[in-house]
Amino acid sequence: MPPKSSWYSAAPPADPLSQGDIILDCPVAGWATGPVELGDDLAVGEELLARVELVSADLIVMTQACDLEQSHVEDVILCPHQRLENYQAAWEAEMRSKAQSPTTRSWRRHCDDIRDGFVWNMVFLNAGQADGVQTEHRVVDFHYIYTVPRVFVESLVRLRNVPRLRLTSPYLENVSQSFARYFMRVGLPTPVARVWS
Numbered sequence: 001m002p003p004k005s006s007w008y009s010a011a012p013p014a015d016p017l018s019q020g021d022i023i024l025d026c027p028v029a030g031w032a033t034g035p036v037e038l039g040d041d042l043a044v045g046e047e048l049l050a051r052v053e054l055v056s057a058d059l060i061v062m063t064q065a066c067d068l069e070q071s072h073v074e075d076v077i078l079c080p081h082q083r084l085e086n087y088q089a090a091w092e093a094e095m096r097s098k099a100q101s102p103t104t105r106s107w108r109r110h111c112d113d114i115r116d117g118f119v120w121n122m123v124f125l126n127a128g129q130a131d132g133v134q135t136e137h138r139v140v141d142f143h144y145i146y147t148v149p150r151v152f153v154e155s156l157v158r159l160r161n162v163p164r165l166r167l168t169s170p171y172l173e174n175v176s177q178s179f180a181r182y183f184m185r186v187g188l189p190t191p192v193a194r195v196w197s
Contacts, residue, residue, distance in 0.1 A: 005128020020167030
């Protein structure tokens with residue numbers, strides 16, 4: 001078991017949902033990739049329903065804690081994360097698909113880039129444990145975002161009746177800042193002209 005980590009606290013099942021909660025194996029719905037061809041009105045519902053994919057994912061709550069505490073939201077924003085070793089296997093496969101050879105050095109450099117904030121859509125979660133609940137290093141990917149009814153997630157947590165990890169400050173704010181930084185990027189088609197010397 002990893003040593004107790006300052007990154008996490010353990011939230012009991014009865015605790016209200018909060019930002020930074022780690023929800024494992026959460027069922028979510030997504031859309032199948034590819035174009036949709038809609039015919040007459042009767043077929044629209046069937047076509048759309050056929051495009052829905054149900055998956056189970058490890059997620060982190062990204063909705064602001066204050067919005068959850070004040071009941072300002074009915075839906076919760078969640079982003080997926082995966083174990084570092086699973087991400088490494090997928091990364092190596094992608095490198096090979098691009099005719100590149102993944103090396104220990106290139107993997108280390110890629111991980112350093114994620115840790116240092118140069119890979120905009122990703123952030124690391126440290127390994128750690130709190131009150132017997134533990135996790136290994138994980139990679140959060142902001143490319144994928146799920147919106148799930150709050151009552152669904154809260155009832156799932158209560159039904160499972162096991163404690164969950166929750167990010168603590170300042171690690172919670174760091175992940176939130178990384179999420180915001182990913183979405184606030186702005187590329188200008190014409191930069192400010194350099195008139196200074």
